Amino acid sequence: MTRFLASAIFALAGLAAATPASAQADFSSCLSGLRSQAAAKGISSQAFDAATRGIAPDLKILELMQSQPEFKTEIWDYLAALVDEQRVEDGMAAMRQWGRALASAEARFGVDRHVIAGVWGVESDFGKNFGDRPLVQSLATLSCYAPRRREYFTGELMATLKIVQDGDIDPGSLRGSWAGAFGHTQFMPSTFQRLAVDGDGDGRRDVVNSVPDAVASTANFLKKAGWDNGLPWGYEVRLPENFNAKLAGRKAKRPLSSWAAMGVTRIDGRPLSGNYQAGILIPAGVNGPAFVVTKNFDAVYSYNAAESYGLAIALLGDRLKGQPSIRTAWPTDDPPLSRAQRKELQSLLLSRGYDVGEPDGKVGAKTREAIKDVERQLGMEQRGRPGAKVLQALRG
Template identity: 65%
Template sequence: MSRRIALPLSAGLLFAGVAPVSAQAEFQACLSGLRSTITAQGVSASTFDQATRGLQPDMKVIDSLNDQPEFKTPIWDYLSALVDDERIADGRAMLRQWSQALSVAESRYGVDRHVIVAVWGVESDFGRAIGKRPLVQSLATLSCYGRRQGYFRGELAATMKILDRGDVAADHLTGSWAGAFGHTQFMPSTFLRLAVDLDGDGRRDVVDSIPDALGSTANFLHKAGWTQGMTWGFEVKLPPGFNTALAGRTKKRPMAAWEHLGVRRADGRAMPGGSAGLILPAGPNGPAFLVTRNFDAIYGYNAAESYALAIAHLSDRLKGAGPFVTPWPTNDRGLSRAERRELQALLTRKGYDVGQPDGAIGNKTREAIADFQVRNGMQRNGRASGSVLDALRAGR
C-alpha cells in the first residue's frame, strides 16, 4: 500500500488539482533558492530560467516515490513480465540490428553484448517506454516536496548541466517520475559521469542515439566492476537440509567450497573457478543461484536483486538458454505481458474499465481483478495471475 508522506497544506491541495496562490508562491520560492544553488555550480542563469519558465509542480511523482514494484511484486510475477517470449524475440532482433555498435561497446569496455541488450530491454523495452515526464518538472517537484530532497536537487542540477552542454535536446529530455531517461534509463548525475559518445558525433545522447545508449551502459557496467569472460552466475540445486543461513549475495566463498557443501549446478555442468554468493530470491523452496561479482555489477544499476536477476536471466535467454529448472514456489503462476493484455481485454468484455489493454497492471486493473475475484469466490488480492486468467477464459 502506498504510504503518503506529510506535506505542507498547500502541497496537499495540489493533489486535488487545486493550485492556490500560496502554493504557487511556495513552489516559486523553492525554485528561486534552487536557481542560486545551481547557477553557483556553473550552470548559466539563462539555461535555468528557460527550463523553469512557467513551471508547475507535478505532485503525482510524490506518490510514485513511495511505490517501487521491485520491492513489492512477487518475484515470479516480476520476472514473468520482464523476461517473456516477446522480450526474448525482440532482444535477439536488437542484437542483429545493432551488432556493429554492440561490437564496438563490447570490445571497448569488455562487457557481454547480451547483458547490454538485456539492460536495454528491461529498462525501456528497447526504447518503447523511455518515459514521458519532463525531467525538469519531475526533479524540481521532488526537490521541493517529499523526502530525499537533497538527492533530487543534485539530479536537478545535473539535468541543468546536461541542458547547458547541449548533449540532449531540451524537448527530448523526458523520462521516468524519478528522472531516469534515455534508452537505458540513466539518472542525470550518472549520465554526467559515465555517458559516452559511441557514434562519434561529438554529443553524448542516450535518447536519440542508440549506439551512445548502448556504449554508455557498457561503460557503466565496466566501471561497476564487470570482468570480461566471467559468468554473472547460474542456477544451482541445494542438498537436503542445506543451511540457508549461508545465503547472501555478499557472502561469497570459493566455488569449490560450495561444491564441498553439496551445491551443484542445475544444468549438470562442472563448477567454474572463482567465488560466488548464494541468493534465494523466493526462499529455500524456490530457484537458487550462485552469483559472482558480475551480478554485483548489474545490481549496481538498480539496487534490487530481483532486477539484477531479470537482466541476468534475460541475457542467458538471449543466448539460447531455457527457463529456470526449479519452479517458483507458487500454485498461481505469473503472467507474461501478452497474457496480461489478454486478461485486461477479457475484463473489458465483462464491463470493467481497465483502460487500454497494454499489459501494464495499474490501479484500475487491480480493482477490476479484485471485484472479479469476489464475484467468483476467489481470494481477493487484485493480483493478475494464472488463476484469474484461467477463470476469465472459462467465461466465469
C-alpha cells in the first residue's frame, strides 16, 4: 500500500502541475476509454454519461494521500479514540433505536448484533460520518491517475456505475471516502455488489439511507467471512510470567487447552474453558493487554485487514453488551486520551493562541503542530501526540 501511495502521489502531483485545461482534456480522454469499458460491463452509455457529466479530476485526493500520520499511532491511542465512553453511549442509543433491525440481521445471518453494531460504530460513528466525496468523481480520478492500482479502482468505478444503473441507491447519496468506501458500514462498491442485501423489504439494497439494509449487509459479510455465533470473538486473558511471545499471533491457533496448560487464564483468574482453536494476540507486547482470539476475530479482521481495527470492533461490541473495558494497563507512562479529552486539549490550545480549528476531538495537522510546540516547551520528544502529559501541562 505504501508503494502504491507513493506512486499515486507522484502521478497526481504531475496532474496538479498541469494547467486546468490540459488536466481536464487528459481526464476527458480517460473518461472516453472508461466509457468503452463500462459498455463491455453492461453499463449503458446513458447511465455512464449521466453519472460522469461535468465532473473534473479531484486533485484534493493528492492532499488526502499525502496527509498520512506523521507518527506511528500506538494501539492504545487508536483504541482510545474509537472505543470511548461517548461512542459506547451513542452505540447503546443506536441499538435501542434500531433494535428490531439488528435483531433481524442476527436471526437471519447468525451474527452477534453487538459485533454488527461495533462495525457500524467504528466505520461511521453510527451514521454520523460517511465521508463527503462523490464516489464517481473519486473513483474516476483514481481510475485515470493511480498508476499501480488503476485496474482495481476502475473495477470499483464500474461497480459504482452498476449501483446507479440498478437503482439501488440515489446517485446523490453515493458519497464517501476518497478511496470509494460508502454508507453506514463503509462498503466498497464491489463488496456492495457481492454482499449487500435488502434488510427492510423494499426491494432495494441501500446501505446509505437504510439502517436495516446496512446492518443486514454487514451481517452477511461477517457470515461469509466465517463468523460462528457459537463462539466468542475472544476475551482478555492473563499470561504467565514466562510466556514465550513467539507463540503469539492471530494465525498461531492451537486448542484452548494447550494455552491453559501453559498457565494462561482469563483476566479474572478463572481457567480457560471451551473446545475450540484460538490464538493469543498481544498488540503491545507481553507487558500489555493480551487476548485469546478465535476464528470470529478473523472474520472481523477481514473487514479491513488490520488487527487494531478488528480489536476496536470486538471491544466496542463487548462494551455495547455492558461488559467492562480492558483491565490490563497499556505499557506507557503517558496514557491515551478519549475524544472528550482531545476536545478539551484542543480548546486549551485555542485559548493559548494556537490555530487548531473547531475543537472536535479529531487530531489533524494543525493540532499535531500545536502539540509539537507544547512538547518542545516541555522538553519532550516532538511527536504531535495527544497524550495525558500534554493535556496535564495545558491544564496547569
